[in-house]
Amino acid sequence: MKEKDSEEDNHKKVRMMKAEQQYIDLFTQCEDMINGHSAEVMSRLRRQAFADFCRLGFPTRKQERYKYTDMAKLFEPDYGLNLNRLDIPVNPYEVFRCDVPNMSTALYFVVNDAFYNRALPKGHLPEGVILGSLKEMAELYPELVAKYYGKLADTSKDGIVALNTMLAQDGFFLYVPKGVVVEKPLQLVNILRADVNFMANRRVLIILEEGAQAKLLVCDHAMNSVDFLATQVIEVYAGAGSAFDLYELEETHNATVRCSNLFVQQEADSNVMLNGMTLHNGITRNTTEVTLTGRGAEISLLGMAIEDKQQRVDNNTFIDHAVPDCKSYELFKYVLDDSAVGAFAGKVLVREGAQHTSSQQTNRNLCATREAHMYTQPQLEIYADDVKCSHGATIGQLNENALFYMQQRGIPQKEARLLLMFAFVNEVIDEIRLEALKDRLHRLVEKRFRGELNKCQGCTLCKE
Template identity: 65%
Template structure:
């Protein structure tokens, strides 16, 4: 913790000098909170399953001077998800890559840009939203990210604009030394707007990376958002991501988080249903083996009546993977007619794999329909025997069963081409052919 406090004190000027006033405005307050809170210990319920301080202990480089990193992601990634044409953007570490932008223009008024630049171009809009969901006082990692972030991504869809073509953002980690990246993302969908976002996280170099990411998402009245996150990095990558979303009345959102390959990952999803008749679907799929760690921690906060939420997280673990799922659904007083389902199902392929599962349901209203549950199981012996009797080799049979287990999360993906592509990637993953990130597989055949 001390190293980050010292770093901030020494580099204040540099941080501010290479960022925008709107972002700089929250830095000092965040620093105050961070200094006061420090890294959360595992005694804090939300952080029970991940020892945060340990992952922040090593010294990482930071690119506070915004030195340009020699890379042309467009040359590296010839993006071509079969049949899925996206508006493709790259964020290299925390820097929006704007040397070449998609040929097909976005609908009028829609902005996909560097957060720092957006904060200069639309200062009022950014100021009105930035840091309002991901409060520094709520979470030390919000504070840390707010202290150090200098840039990231800004997505804005104005009122009643429907963006048909999915917006794909490839987050590329690229460095010649081990690197810490603090990326910030702001997504605003105004009333009646609709968009699909696909974030793919990749690491181009085998160096150790430590990323903090904070995504704040505003879903306006009657707006529709689909947000898919896919991590496909390597075992030396550590990711702390906090996703906040606020949904207004009659809005709908699908938030999918898929960890295909990683090192250590903690994803916090904090979703607030603040307008009536809002609907939300939260899905997660984790495939982990070796000594990989994935900790998904979710909160769905039903603040008003007549909202619906569904949650399905599935984990397929093997070797010595250690993972956790903690999902808290909070139905506040007065949030009548809430309908909520929460399911976490886990498949353990080895004796050493561990899953800590903790579905939580807190209800303070009396007219609601809620359920929550979790299962932990092994590969079915009878099914294994049945398949082997048909001549299917042991490893292949295991893979088919794992794939089958994961299939229903994949089936919730509305983008057909992405769904097909993920089926393919998951299949490869189980075959052990996806052991390290070799570039954007979403994009490269």
């Protein structure tokens, strides 16, 4: 028996190492090229990240946080990388149709993992705000970037964060200085564009100083019908009294793998809203870690996924109440059709002494077919007594009585179902603090439920 076990282990190891080996080889062979096309501040961390990656490898399903998605398998195929930073011919405006009507945003593009410099919005940002390519800003303001870059995203704990740190060459950078309010919502469109199966490693760094305010909408699109693998690490520092909204909207295609790691650190009285909406995707894994380090900090963590076919969404959240008097609110909703698989694991940790914590977590899911599987795992870990924490999770179907009621009133069953599903996810959309975006999402969601979006191949078909 023992022999059989170890044989299995060995087998697994061999398979596992195969997934890792190609990245290890890649880095060893191309280290200079990677460094040559990136900023020194970013390259400083590569060696350590490489060592961590070699040690950790990809997380396995034996690890509690990756129980529902086999990561190594996703990284196993042979993807092309653009380490040499060859210019990829693209006109973002041609691809980009997901405009938000009635909302004037400052629009920026990241093509694969490179910031697109040739299409910058007119109009000026408030003084002192720094925005642009992470690579360029790291060269222009090395001290500022070095102070924050890679500090939250700990490479020693997660193989995928290590991999991203080791390979990422560029991305997006936003710095809002003390007391500055960026009124106009910022919009960042990530476009995946390639002719061969392609891997992109994006990196985003966002710094809000004391009292600063900004809103950022990030949209993910895949242009070509090749396989994409996108890893992304976002680090957000919210200074004391700052306010930041981050909306992430994924509208890619069935052959896209997205692996995002979002780290947020909040100082006293800061207010952050994170909203991750998956409208169309292949396999998505979103890890979100929020640390509340200052009293009075508030976090709203929202998420929504509409899935069908073989799509998979795995959201893993962790909120760390490290100090007293903080508030967290979490709401995740899934609608699963066909053979889709949804997973949600949310952990709230209230550390010793973090009294007067208020934490609420809700996860609600609709399963439309037998083949659709939902896994949910809401967790509370509490070491302080004067707290108010609750979580709730449900999995079920549409209310038969409500359906019947509507049919009685002449609404066809199909329409009634749509209405109910629509109302179900609306709760997440209604939390959005941008009116125009809310309207836009209502439309997108409706279209999604009607199956219209499903026909699209890449983003060009999202057009009205």
